[in-house]
Amino acid sequence: MNEDIINLKNEAFAQINTVKSIDELEEIRIAYLGRNGKLTNLIKKIKDLPPEKRSQTGLLINETKKNIENLLNDKRQNLIKSLTEKREWFDLTLPGTKPEMGHKHPLKEVLEEVKDIFKYLGYQVAEGPEIESDYYNFEALNIPKDHPARDTQMTFYLENGKILRTQTSAMQVRVMEKTKPPFRVLVPGRNFRFEQVDASHGFEFWQVEGFAVDKNIRFTDLLGTISFVLKSLFGKETKLRFATTNFPFVEPGVDTYLQCTICHGKGCAFCKNTGWSEIMPAGMIHPDVLKKGKIDPKKWQGFAFAIGLSRIVNLRYGINDLRILTTPDLRILSQF
Amino acid sequence: MLVPISWLKDYIEIKLPLKDLMWRLTEIGLTSEKLEKINGEEVLDIEVTANRPDWMSILGVAYEIAAIQGDKVKEPQIKKLAKSKKTFEIKVKNNFQAIERWSAIIISGIEIKPSPEWLQKRILSVGLRPINNVVDITNFVMFEMGMPMHAFDYDEIKGHEMTFMLSQGGEEFTSVDELPYKLPKDAIIIKDKERIIDLAGIKGGLNSGIKANTKNILLHSTINNPVLIRRTSIALGLRSDASAIYERGPDKGGTIKAIKRATNLILETAGGEVASDLIDLKQKEFKPYPLDLNLKRLNEVLGVEIKKEKVIKILSSLNLNPKAKGEKITCIIPTKRSDLKIEEDLIEEVARIYGYNNFPLTLPEGKVKEEKIAYFKDDKIEKRLREIMIASGYSETMNYSLISEKIIKDSLSDPEKHIKIKNPVSLDYQYLRSSLIPSLILAAKLNTDKTVKLFEIDKVFPDEKYKVSAIGKGIEFREFKGAIDLILEKLGIENYETIFEVENQIFHPAKSGTIKVKESNIGYFGEINPQVRENFAVKEILWAFELDLEALKNSSKIRTFFPVSSYPPQIEDLTFVFPPKTKIGEVIESIRKTSDLIRNVELKDIYQDAFTFRITYQSNKKTLNDAEIASLREKIIEEIKKKYAGSVK
Numbered sequence: 014m015n016e017d018i019i020n021l022k023n024e025a026f027a028q029i030n031t032v033k034s035i036d037e038l039e040e041i042r043i044a045y046l047g048r049n050g051k052l053t054n055l056i057k058k059i060k061d062l063p064p065e066k067r068s069q070t071g072l073l074i075n076e077t078k079k080n081i082e083n084l085l086n087d088k089r090q091n092l093i094k095s096l097t098e099k100r101e102w103f104d105l106t107l108p109g110t111k112p113e114m115g116h117k118h119p120l121k122e123v124l125e126e127v128k129d130i131f132k133y134l135g136y137q138v139a140e141g142p143e144i145e146s147d148y149y150n151f152e153a154l155n156i157p158k159d160h161p162a163r164d165t166q167m168t169f170y171l172e173n174g175k176i177l178r179t180q181t182s183a184m185q186v187r188v189m190e191k192t193k194p195p196f197r198v199l200v201p202g203r204n205f206r207f208e209q210v211d212a213s214h215g216f217e218f219w220q221v222e223g224f225a226v227d228k229n230i231r232f233t234d235l236l237g238t239i240s241f242v243l244k245s246l247f248g249k250e251t252k253l254r255f256a257t258t259n260f261p262f263v264e265p266g267v268d269t270y271l272q273c274t275i276c277h278g279k280g281c282a283f284c285k286n287t288g289w290s291e292i293m294p295a296g297m298i299h300p301d302v303l304k305k306g307k308i309d310p311k312k313w314q315g316f317a318f319a320i321g322l323s324r325i326v327n328l329r330y331g332i333n334d335l336r337i338l339t340t341p342d343l344r345i346l347s348q349f
Numbered sequence: 350m351l352v353p354i355s356w357l358k359d360y361i362e363i364k365l366p367l368k369d370l371m372w373r374l375t376e377i378g379l380t381s382e383k384l385e386k387i388n389g390e391e392v393l394d395i396e397v398t399a400n401r402p403d404w405m406s407i408l409g410v411a412y413e414i415a416a417i418q419g420d421k422v423k424e425p426q427i428k429k430l431a432k433s434k435k436t437f438e439i440k441v442k443n444n445f446q447a448i449e450r451w452s453a454i455i456i457s458g459i460e461i462k463p464s465p466e467w468l469q470k471r472i473l474s475v476g477l478r479p480i481n482n483v484v485d486i487t488n489f490v491m492f493e494m495g496m497p498m499h500a501f502d503y504d505e506i507k508g509h510e511m512t513f514m515l516s517q518g519g520e521e522f523t524s525v526d527e528l529p530y531k532l533p534k535d536a537i538i539i540k541d542k543e544r545i546i547d548l549a550g551i552k553g554g555l556n557s558g559i560k561a562n563t564k565n566i567l568l569h570s571t572i573n574n575p576v577l578i579r580r581t582s583i584a585l586g587l588r589s590d591a592s593a594i595y596e597r598g599p600d601k602g603g604t605i606k607a608i609k610r611a612t613n614l615i616l617e618t619a620g621g622e623v624a625s626d627l628i629d630l631k632q633k634e635f636k637p638y639p640l641d642l643n644l645k646r647l648n649e650v651l652g653v654e655i656k657k658e659k660v661i662k663i664l665s666s667l668n669l670n671p672k673a674k675g676e677k678i679t680c681i682i683p684t685k686r687s688d689l690k691i692e693e694d695l696i697e698e699v700a701r702i703y704g705y706n707n708f709p710l711t712l713p714e715g716k717v718k719e720e721k722i723a724y725f726k727d728d729k730i731e732k733r734l735r736e737i738m739i740a741s742g743y744s745e746t747m748n749y750s751l752i753s754e755k756i757i758k759d760s761l762s763d764p765e766k767h768i769k770i771k772n773p774v775s776l777d778y779q780y781l782r783s784s785l786i787p788s789l790i791l792a793a794k795l796n797t798d799k800t801v802k803l804f805e806i807d808k809v810f811p812d813e814k815y816k817v818s819a820i821g822k823g824i825e826f827r828e829f830k831g832a833i834d835l836i837l838e839k840l841g842i843e844n845y846e847t848i849f850e851v852e853n854q855i856f857h858p859a860k861s862g863t864i865k866v867k868e869s870n871i872g873y874f875g876e877i878n879p880q881v882r883e884n885f886a887v888k889e890i891l892w893a894f895e896l897d898l899e900a901l902k903n904s905s906k907i908r909t910f911f912p913v914s915s916y917p918p919q920i921e922d923l924t925f926v927f928p929p930k931t932k933i934g935e936v937i938e939s940i941r942k943t944s945d946l947i948r949n950v951e952l953k954d955i956y957q958d959a960f961t962f963r964i965t966y967q968s969n970k971k972t973l974n975d976a977e978i979a980s981l982r983e984k985i986i987e988e989i990k991k992k993y994a995g996s997v998k
Contacts, residue, residue, distance in 0.1 A: 115738060115802065118745035125732070135717030139724035142813055143750070144768070144781075159576040161399040161596045170771040177770070184724065191723030195715050198722055203750065203808075207774060216774050217749055227715035231652025232700060237710035255705035257378035257697065259398035265697030267705065268380075287382050297650065300693060314650060341746035341792030341803060 014055070014062065014070055021051055022077045029084050035092050042085055052078055119349045120219060120338055123246075123326050124201055127221055130245045134238065136197040136223060141187055143203055144171065145178035153186040153305045155261035162261055167207035169216075177205035181222035182262060185298070185317060188224075189306020194313050195227035201322070212334040219322035224298065226308060226315035232265065232297055235316035239269050239293055246325060247274060254289070263296020263317060274328045283333055290328060293320050351385075352393040352410050353474035356492075360411035360422050367391075373417050377701045379404055390474040400688040402597035406495030409685075416666040416702055425493065427609050430454075433623040437503060439567060440510040443630050447537040447577065448513045448549060450631040452604035453569035454612055455503055459483065459621035461563050468618065482618045483559050483566060486611055488590075495685075496570050496599055496607035497591035499547065503565035505557040508542030513549070515577070520545060524552040533584035537577050550578040550595040551587060565624065568611055570604040601635035602684030637670075637681045642695040644676045650696050653708060663702045664695070730840070730902045731806055734817045737839055741832040743804040743819050748788035750810070751778035759884035760787045761854035768811050781810035785818035786855055786893050790877065793822045794887050800824060806898070815898035816872070822889050826876075829892035833864070833874055836896070840905040842866060847934065855881050856893075864896070866904040872896030918948060918967035919978050923985065925995040926959050933960055936993055940964065943984050946973065959998050 025045050032038050045052045056074055059067055128138060147158075156162050166179040184200040192198075200222040208214040225238075236255060244251050252272035259266050271292045273284035280286040295318030300310035323335055330349075332338070337345055357363065363370060371381040371393065378401070383394040395410065403409040408422065415422045437455040464472070464485040472479045475492055479485050487498045503509075518534035522545050532538070532548070539547035546557035550573035559566065578595040582588050608627060615621065642664075648654050657673060664671035669689075670681040682689045689695060700708075735745065753776055757764045767780040782788065785805045793801050804819035817836075821829040837845060844866065851861040851873045861875020874894035882891060927936070933952060940950045946968050954961035966973055966981055973981075989995040 113742045114740060115743040115804070116745065117735065117739055118747050120747060121735065121745060128728070134712070137718065137722045138726045138728060139722055140726035141724050143808065144810070144813065159579050161579065164399075169773070172769055172771055188723050196718050196722050197713070200724075205751075207772065209774060216751065216778060225713055227713060229649065229715065230713050231711065232650060233652030233708050233711040234713040236705070236708055237712045240710045241712060254372075254376070255708075256376045256380070257701040257705065258380070259378065259400045261399075264691070264693040265700050285382070297693065300691065339747055339749060341748060341788075341795060343744060343796045343798060343801065343803075346744045346746065346803075 014058070014066075015073055018055060018070070018073055018077055021045070021055070022080060025052075025081050026084060029081075029088050032088060032092075035089060038085060038088055038092065045081055046078065052081065116346050116349050118338075118346065119330060120322060120326050122349065123329065124219070124221070124322060126246065127242070127320065127322070127325075128199065128201065130242055131197075131199045131223060134197065134241070136199040136225075139184060139188055139198050139200050140202060141178075141181075141184040141200065143178055143205070144175050145183050147176055149187055150176060150178050150180065150183040153302065154182055155299055155301050160261065169205050169207055178202075179204055179206050181220045181319060182317065184222060185224055185262070185302060186306045189226070189303065189308050194308055194315075195225075197223075197225040199223045210336065212336065215323075215335050215339070217339075218335075221320040221322055222317070223319075224315055224317035226298065226303070226313050228313060230314050230316055232316075235267065235295055235297065235318070238316070239267075239295060239318060242320075243269070243271060243293065247271065247329070252278070258294065258296075260294065260296060262299050262302045264299045266296040267294070267318075269293035269295065269318075271328070275331055283328075283331075290324070292324055292328075293318055295319070350395045350397045350405055350410075351387070351475045352395055352407055353387070353471070354391045354393065356407050356471055356474060357393075357411055357414070360408055360424070361414050361418075361420060363414065364418050364420075370414070370417075374410075374413065376705060377413060377417065379410065379413060387476050388473040390470075392474060392476075397597075399597055402594055402599045402688075403495055403685045405594045405597065405599075406491075407493055409495055412668065416663075419666060425610060427606065428613050430609060430612055430623055430627065433625055435622075435624045436626070437565065437624040438509050439503075439506070439625065439628070440508075441628075441630060442510070442512040442514075444513040444515070445632045447515055447574055448571050449574070450572040450601060450604055450629070450635070451513070451569060452571070452608050452630075453567055453625075453628045454608050454623060455565065455567050455625035456612060456615055456619075456621045457503075457565040457624035459564065459566060459615065459619040461559060461561055461619065465618055481559060481561075483563070483615060486614045486618065487568070489614070490607055490611045491590065491594070494603065494607050494610065495594060496603050497550065497594050498568060498570040498607055498611055499553045500559055501546065501553070501557045501567045501569070502559055502563040503567045504563075506541045506546060506567065507544070510542050511546075512540045514538060514540065516545075522548055523555040524548065525555050525558040526552070527555055530585055530587070533581060535577055536581040536584075537573055548581070549573055551582055551585075551589055551592045565621075566615075568608060568615070570607045570611075572599065572601050572604065598687065600685035601687065602637075605629060635684050637683050640680050640682050640689060640692070640695060642671075642678045642680065642692055642699075644673075644678060646692065647696050647699060650693070651700055651708070652711060655699065655703060659703070660699055663699050666702065667698055669695075669698070727902075730898055730905070731815065731817075733839065734806060734836065734898070734901075737836055738804045738817070738819060738832065741802075741835060743802040743821075743832065746789070746792050746803050746805050747807070748785070748792065748805060749778060750781055750808070752780055752782045752787065753777045754779060756787050756791075760784070760790075760881055761878060761884075762787075783809050783811070784853070784855065784895060785809060785816050786820070786877075786895055789818055789820035789893060790881070790885050790887060790891060793820045793889075793891055794885060796822075798823075816895050817898060817901075818895040819893065820877075821892040822887075824892065826892065829894075830874075833894055833896075836901070837864075840901055841908045842871070842901065842904045843906070845871065845904070847932075851875060854878060866900070869900050869904065870897065871900045871904060912969060914948075914967050914969045916968055916970070916972045918965045919973055920963065920965050921978075921982075922953060922961050922963050923982070924954075924959050924961040924998040925989055926998050927993055927995040929958070931993050931995065936960075936989065936995070937962065939988055939992055940985055943988055944981055946977075946981060947985075 169177040181200045181202045208216050254270045256268045258268040270289040272278045275283045278288040280288045284290050298315040298317050303310040374381040380396040385392050397404045411422045461481050464482045469479040472485050483500050491497050516532040516536040516538050520532045522530045537549040538545050546554045573595050575598045582592040661671050671678050754764045773779040792803050800823040802821050806817045846865045848863040857876040857878050864871040872895050877891040937950050948967040949965040951963045953963040
């Protein structure tokens with residue numbers, strides 16, 4: 014038997030030394046040392062030997078096993094080393110094969126980002142009807158019939174006497190009527206205005222309306238919120254400036270100008286050479302509007318703002334024609 | 350509003366560089382983005398908000414610059430009018446609903462001639478054409494003071510009587526610039542004994558206008574009903590410089606001053622003498638009124654501490670005559686600032702002159718609401734669907750909600766069942782869409798790629814329900830169906846049924862179906878009707894689905910976690926032959942339900958009437974042995990035979 018052991022060892026050593034891969038090495042390990050391996054089978058036979066020979070043969074087998082194991086380990090280390098030492102040429106510039114995924118619409122991408130920012134600030138998202146009454150869209154917002162402010166919001170009329178909403182602000186009084194303050198609300202949505210379509214106008218456009226009502230909401234909170242949101246969207250270095258404006262449903266009224274992200278204030282076709290882009294009209298909610306929403310303006314105050322979503326998308330990606338966003342062309346869509 | 354710089358300088362010295370001044374004006378509310386050259390003059394083009402009629406004047410702008418610079422305005426010198434020696438007669442039948450205030454004077458013995466050079470220059474600088482000394486002066490005063498006025502040829506006022514009234518509708522009127530109009534109902538008109546001589550607040554009449562030989566004039570300045578002016582000018586499509594001021598509502602207390610100023614200038618440039626009293630018809634006095642501002646409230650609303658002295662200084666610079674008594678500051682509001690009605694209006698006055706950009710930036714301190722607000726929108730399902738569709742290779746589109754009658758008809762739908770716009774911008778955008786699919790067919794057509802996969806998530810009308818719809822061009826049915834299967838699987842929608850019927854004719858009647866969970870319709874899917882493709886001129890076969898977001902959400906369940914077995918699965922393929930019209934989707938469901946030990950069933954292959962299923966057997970407790978697998982297999986074969994008359998091949 015001792016001779017068998019030595020032969021086995023020589024055979025194993027010979028095989029191990031000519032091995033080229035780790036997989037082959039593993040096969041050899043199983044062939045000799047596995048559950049049904051050649052050496053394992055010899056171990057099983059020890060009990061058949063006369064007792065006086067058992068311990069000597071046992072020692073020999075153990076030693077052989079150790080030798081084979083050591084050699085296997087050495088060989089394994091050598092093989093691993095040689096894998097990295099060869100430094101074969103591998104071209105990392107070969108193009109990958111891209112998985113075939115679809116593309117998110119840039120406006121929805123930006124909208125999700127805007128919502129995330131406001132959710133972080135404690136806002137809840139609300140949604141209201143696009144087929145709206147004149148009351149919520151205009152009257153409740155201090156814009157009675159024949160008010161000149163209606164000039165900038167030419168309206169589509171439906172046969173049932175309703176209108177297509179011209180502004181997401183239509184949701185202000187709706188939410189107020191049914192929600193106890195304090196609250197912070199974000200209303201993204203589509204609006205409609207009677208406009209001929211060109212590069213900077215469309216009869217359908219997206220806005221994100223926001224408003225907050227609380228006991229001690231301040232004008233500086235409004236300016237701070239606008240700044241926080243626009244800097245989150247456009248980066249810390251973004252330059253903003255505020256100006257007075259008039260919307261019948263706010264007082265004081267604020268207009269927000271963002272330094273043109275295309276020309277960085279130098280003036281370009283995009284910002285009509287002013288260097289600035291009007292982006293986020295806002296203001297403190299007019300006491301009349303709070304009253305219409307059944308909220309006591311002596312106890313509560315609030316602010317409201319609107320973001321032109323298409324404008325933000327255009328500024329971010331340098332799109333100079335609004336119509337691009339509603340063109341379902343994969344050559345456009347696949348860029349996002 | 351055009352503001353020539355040189356004219357502005359008549360009233361105020363401009364200390365800031367022009368570019369800085371333009372920004373400061375914008376900051377306080379007069380949006381000044383454009384500086385133009387008109388007839389060689391530098392002219393600011395200012396956007397005036399609807400609440401500020403006083404800014405529709407060069408003096409009004411000068412007052413704001415004075416407030417910015419802390420200066421005083423050099424007001425034009427108005428000489429007292431001499432008492433008239435003659436009295437030319439004028440009889441007036443007034444109507445205070447139409448004309449709240451009528452101020453007028455008659456000047457006799459004037460000589461009509463071209464305006465002096467300084468006046469022509471001013472008129473040219475606001476882009477108008479000089480006409481004659483009298484007309485130019487009325488325009489000059491309107492631009493200077495924001496008070497529209499009109500000069501009539503006194504001798505052309507038949508019977509020397511004027512009746513203010515509202516039109517019946519249909520009257521003919523020719524304006525001083527010789528354009529004919531047919532008047533709408535309720536236009537404010539002035540009639541003499543015989544004819545309409547003025548479309549008040551908008552345009553004067555040709556018949557009573559100033560002519561080369563006019564000797565005597567009646568000059569009036571009126572306060573008109575702004576709503577009626579606005580309705581008439583919209584109905585006629587006629588917006589004049591005057592109507593733009595009237596719509597905003599000019600200074601009700603300013604008519605007399607404007608008449609005096611114009612009379613001064615007419616006497617200077619056209620000669621003549623005052624030939625009547627200064628007539629002033631009004632129902633009530635228009636006087637400055639008090640308005641209170643509480644200092645504590647100002648600082649609470651604004652969020653900064655502005656010192657009382659500073660507040661007083663700002664209000665004084667705006668000529669609001671503030672007087673402080675403790676925390677209360679009482680202003681006396683001049684009539685030209687009738688936009689100031691409530692305390693918040695005064696807060697804005699202080700804030701804008703203080704400078705919006707001088708405020709610190711803060712965030713609201715209050716608590717965040719825990720309960721849901723009204724109209725709360727849960728957008729989780731929309732987000733999830735978007736992820737699934739994009740991962741399935743579909744690209745998102747956004748299409749118009751407004752579509753044409755043709756698109757509806759081409760989709761084999763009924764325009765009558767759609768909401769129609771009364772005043773569409775064009776016939777292409779006349780109806781609100783009731784499905785997203787027609788827009789997606791157009792989108793699929795627009796893209797010439799071999800494979801096109803597009804989707805949209807949006808509302809449809811009339812119910813404003815959200816749908817997710819997709820279209821596939823150049824793909825096989827099973828690839829298309831995969832996206833639906835994935836949606837249902839990922840949303841945990843089980844036990845749905847496929848009904849081989851669709852209400853919507855946009856689908857191929859034999860190759861479309863409805864997905865139902867219990868009684869609720871999840872949506873439709875199938876091949877687009879070849880007739881619809883023909884109508885849209887699309888050659889390729891199109892597959893589409895439209896699922897309802899609310900129905901998806903209501904049927905969606907969070908799946909319970911299924912522990913991973915640590916015992917190896919046994920996988921085998923079984924091929925069955927079925928009679929025609931067997932619903933393989935149901936067969937798979939049946940096989941799956943045969944035993945808990947059947948972990949997965951997939952359709953691997955279809956060859957003629959033979960279907961090969963790949964079946965995964967697995968237990969959580971042990972490795973299944975051959976005998977156990979054989980028994981499961983027998984059960985499957987028996988079930989298929991019994992239920993579907995299918996046999997093993």
